[in-house]
Amino acid sequence: MLYKIRVILNTDEEKNVFRDIQIRGNQTLWNLHQGIRSAFNFKTEEMASFYYCDETWEQQGEIPLEDMTDDHSGETMSDIYIKQALPELNSRLLYVYDFMDMWSFYIEAIEIKEKAPASIHYPLTIFRFGTVPLKSPKADFKSNPIKDEFHNELGEDIDYEVDEDISTLDPDLDIDDVSDFDGDSF
Numbered sequence: 651m652l653y654k655i656r657v658i659l660n661t662d663e664e665k666n667v668f669r670d671i672q673i674r675g676n677q678t679l680w681n682l683h684q685g686i687r688s689a690f691n692f693k694t695e696e697m698a699s700f701y702y703c704d705e706t707w708e709q710q711g712e713i714p715l716e717d718m719t720d721d722h723s724g725e726t727m728s729d730i731y732i733k734q735a736l737p738e739l740n741s742r743l744l745y746v747y748d749f750m751d752m753w754s755f756y757i758e759a760i761e762i763k764e765k766a767p768a769s770i771h772y773p774l775t776i777f778r779f780g781t782v783p784l785k786s787p788k789a790d791f792k793s794n795p796i797k798d799e800f801h802n803e804l805g806e807d808i809d810y811e812v813d814e815d816i817s818t819l820d821p822d823l824d825i826d827d828v829s830d831f832d833g834d835s836f
Contacts, residue, residue, distance in 0.1 A: 651675035652766035653732055653759055654776070657686055657745070660754040661787035667780030673773040674766050675733035679713055683727055685773025686745065686755065690782050696748035700727065700735065700757070703744050707756065738762070751786040 653675055659667040669689040673682055679700050686692075702710040713735070717724040735743060736759040743757040766772070 651733060652763040652772075653736060654761035654763075655682065655732075655736070656756075656758050656760045657689065658756040658758075659690070659780075659782070659787065660756060661783075665780060667782055669775055669779070670760070670777035671773050672766075672776050673732055675731065675762075677732055677772060679727035679730045679732065679735055680715070681773055682732060682757075683715065683745075683747075685775065686747070688773075689775040689778070690747075690753075692747060692753075694748075696750075698727075698745065698747040698749075700730075701744040701746070702735070703742050705740075705742065707742065707744065709744055748786070753786045 651674065653673050655671050655673060657669045657671060661667065669686075671682070671685045671689055673685060683698055683700075687695075698715045700713040702713070704710065713725060713727055713730055715727050717726050735741070736757075739759055739762055741759045745755040745757050747753040747755070
């Protein structure tokens with residue numbers, strides 16, 4: 651099977667920047683990752699992830715470049731075939747390259763053919779539209795809400811109480827009254 655995949659740069663501007671990439675169904679997401687790097691002229695090797703998503707582009711599960719689990723049991727881009735990740739026409743993924751700059755892309759299968767020419771090396775960029783900016787666009791990339799001890803799942807501050815009876819057993823560090831703490835004692 652031969653896939654034509656549209657890779658659209660997520661920008662906050664009205665400029666469209668996209669690439670169409672052909673890739674075989676039995677190649678992996680790692681191969682697509684390399685094809686996207688080439689199509690958008692990314693010279694450095696940075697961390698990246700694909701994300702499953704639904705028809706409204708809502709993020710589902712992550713497929714990272716490297717397995718970050720403690721027991722090394724997680725799936726990576728090298729484990730997932732294109733035909734699995736994009737099983738039918740109009741299947742979608744999200745892709746993030748370089749977590750410092752957050753280049754984010756919408757991925758969609760726009761054509762699937764039964765046969766691929768054997769003599770062509772894939773992935774292959776077959777169409778380029780728009781100029782890639784020098785810096786990553788500051789587009790809003792939705793991710794799953796993170797919950798921690800200071801914020802709820804909406805990112806709002808949580809009121810919490812300080813237990814004034816806790817002691818470090820070091821008189822220089824302990825304070826008798828939290829309201830006396832000026833923040834400059836360290």
